[in-house]
Amino acid sequence: MDVQEIRLIRERMLQLQRNLGGQLKSDTKCCGITVAQCHALMKVGLKGEISLVELAGSLGLDNSTLSRTIDSMVQAGLVERNANPQDRRYVTISLSRKGLALYNNIDSTFNEYFASVFDLIPEDKRGQILESFTLLTEAVSKLGSPDCYMEESTR
Amino acid sequence: MDVQEIRLIRERMLQLQRNLGGQLKSDTKCCGITVAQCHALMKVGLKGEISLVELAGSLGLDNSTLSRTIDSMVQAGLVERNANPQDRRYVTISLSRKGLALYNNIDSTFNEYFASVFDLIPEDKRGQILESFTLLTEAVSKLGSPDCYMEESTR
DNA sequence: GGAAACAGTTGTATAATACAACTAATTCAT
């Protein structure tokens, strides 16, 4: 793949990220939660119940960061923190009734949103988009992060 | 497109975003700038010179936020702020020599990174990935943000 | 020539985040 194409795809990815990020920000704001809370909410909703470390790991956040996000969500009545009786080091985080209602609401909103995005895309292209994301996600996961690329001269 | 596929693609997009975000974070950290500075740096580098409002707009940030990011970049010797003599309301932001060196460094690192990502992907799939991103980005831009979806009951 | 619009900065508040130091619980190895 030549540099020109790579530049182009980088640009598109950034733009997509900004668009979706902006959308998420206004959505979450309008329903009274923060972006971080929304990410956690969706993951907890998906898993049903999950420990703090696992949740932090799957969101790529530090445990301390997540601990405080969960604090705020407990405060807001969205999730419950329960000690795990098998291993008392763990807490199990699960959605409250209110949290579940919000989760379902947001989940279906996102589904509808993407459904209308795909409505704007020719039918015969839709399959390849899913495949493309799968391929890219796999490749990026496999590759991991590159080493530091800075040279002393530019520091 | 059925709900199952939409859920899947949402999941993939989130994962991709987290992976790339994590990579960006460690890259920027290792070269001594912050993520916000990196975004601004790349945009200024691409444009050559740009006003504060235009830069803020294209990054989707508030002017005040960007003004302070630029403060820190001036401090770090990465960019220059110059009054525009034509219209003295504007400042022109441009890269310093040091900023340009860093820009080129990061730009080629990203290019190499994505080149190696695409190396992991079958050759005959590469074209469709670019096309997919183009289609999605366009569709999302066209659609804009949906209205607030929260119902009172869940607040 | 004043009103309206615009670019940018500063004050203030908050969200998001990480690292380090800590407590409590569990596992493991001698």
Next chain:
DNA sequence: ATGAATTAGTTGTATTATACAACTGTTTCC
């Protein structure tokens, strides 16, 4: 079986990222 190492989670502290509101200049436009 007991003391060391590991693990889960929390709290202290610091920093980054961000927005909104109020403000200062500058330009445009009736």
